[in-house]
Amino acid sequence: MKYSALTWVKATIDESLKQTRQTLEQFVEYPSETAPLQQCVNWLHEIYGALKVLELQTAALLVQELELTIKSLLQGQIENNESTYDVLMRTLIQLPNYLDHLAIVQHDIPLALLPQLNKLRILRSQKPLSQNSFFTPDLSIVIPHHKKVANLPDEKLKKYMQQMRVAYQKGLVAIIKKPKEPAEGLKFLYTVMQRLQQATGNTPINKVWWITEGIIEALLQKGIEINKSILNLLKQLDALINKVVQHGQAALHVAPPKALLTNLLYFAAHARSKGKQITAVKKTFQLNDYLPNQNTLVAAKLMFAGPDIELMKSVVTLLKDDFSRVEETLDIFNRADNPSVTELSSLVTVLRSMANTLGMLGLNVQRQSILKQAALIIEISEGRKPPDFPILLRIANALLKIYGAVDILGVQGVHAKQRLQQSRSNQRPPLNCCQHISRNRFWHIYPPLSCPFLNPVEKN
Structure with missing residues (x-):
């Protein structure tokens, strides 16, 4: 929901960030005038407030660090030099890219922002943040419902929970006595977690038992090592069970402690095993986004550091101009009574230039495709292939597919790259591609029925 809400205010935030960049550039040009810096602070403070309301914690933190750094620059607490300016401007480039990612992909990768955040903090001589600072999973996520639920009256529930607590304590004591051979005690706890879920139904407290089942499964499969921190968490669960023993149904509907849930999910995120329950926990709470693998993290950093959608649109416009030149040349060749194949040779330079641009944008699949078309045209112009x-x-x-990919890039920016670089067989132009191509792109050169993205038509 918070990502959807971002789209409602994103245009305003983007405009404020754009003005902030321009105003910062004005200050760099005229450093004696400090009024532009104060205006930057005002805009950033407004953006920070909006992101806090949307509960986009990492984005809000980055804006806050940027605001504090510009305040420090305004107050003369940090040097006004090229290094400071570079950190500030890179942050202002990453912010819109990061917000684009949240709005389009709707998944957060906060660790990708950690290097830039720490650069801002280092400028102010602040202690760098650790990775743990970014482990802020969404605790409001609803877990899968249970089909079999025992709807126990209050007194029966208290009595049953007391029995479960005795069994839980037995398993916990077994683990504490034999931490190197914990299997027997863990099996006790695993069974208790499953029975607790059946007894407490789809109430808020059930989330704790469900997550803990995944952790115990991972402990049994040696995907997590038992340590003091995990033992402390397991002891806290005993106290939680006791609350239900004491207060019955009323205790089921109290939200579990946030710190307990966060710590449970932290260990779940670090689990190396692939069991059914721990996998479900990771997927439900999207824990891989908070502790992504190295490849995902590097890709995200490059994505956020790359050009924003506004700049991407400018590049796409230039590419479309090149497509128009290619279209015009093919049109003239197609309409000529006695066309000369040498007339096509001029397309090679244009296509190779387009390929270089696509490569810089990271569209390597499209780059290879356009180079193949250039090679085909060389063979035709040299008489080695008939036209x-x-x-x-x-x-x-092939050009139609590439044009469709460029069109998507102009709308979604760098965030469309991953989808556009999937297997060649999966590449298709956007849904409205044939509509706008019917007005222009290559359509009048070759018959409509030849478009491979329409339903096939039988030939006579």
Whole structure:
């Protein structure tokens, strides 16, 4: 919900960030005038407030650190030099990219912002943040419902929970006595967690038992090592069970302690095993986003550091101009009574230039495709291949796919890269591609029925 709400205010935030960048550039040009810096602080404070309301904690933290750093610069507490300016501007570039990612992909990768956050803190001589500072999973997520629920009256519930507490304590004591051979005690706890879920139904406290079942499963499968921190958490669960023993149904509907849930999820996120329950916990709370693998983290850092959608649109516009030149040349060649294949040779330079641009944008699949079309045109212009309709149609269809990918990039920016780089067989233009191509792109050169993205039509 919070990511959807971001789209409602994102245009305003983007405009404020744009003005902040421009105002900061104005200060760098005229450092004696400090009024622009104060305006930057005002805009950032407004953005911070909006992100806090949306509960986008990591984004709000980055804006807050940026605001504090500019305040320090305004007060003369940090040096006004090129290094400071570079950190500030890179943050202002990453922020809109990060917000684009949240709005489009709707998954957070807070660790990807850690290096930039710490650069801002180091400028102010503040202690760098650790990875643990970014482990803030969404505790409001609803876990899967249980089909079999024992709806026990209050007194029966208290009595049953007392029995479960005795069994739980027996298992916990066994683990404490033999930490190197914990299997017997863990099996006790595993059974208790399953029975607690059946007894407490789909109440808030049930989330604790469900997550703990995953952790115990991981402990049994040696995906997590038992240590003092985990033992302390297990002891806290005993106190939670006792609350239900004392207060019955009323205790079931009290939200579990946030610190307890967060710590349980932290160990769940670090589990190396692939058991059914721990996998379900990780998937439900999207824990891999908070502790992503190295490849995902590097890709996210590059994504956030890359050009924002506004800049991407400018690059896409230039690419579309090149597509127009290619289209015009193919159109002239197609309409000529006696076309000369040498007229196509001018397309090679244009296509190679487009390939270089696509490569810089990270669209390597599209880059390879456009280079193949350039190679085909070289063979045609040199007389090694005839300018037959099937070959020209193949070139037009390939360009159509690339144009569709560029169109998506212009709308979603760097966040579309991963989807656009999937297997070639999965690449298709956007849903409205054939609509706008019917007005222009390569459509009048080759018949509509030849478009591979429409339903096939039988030929006579």
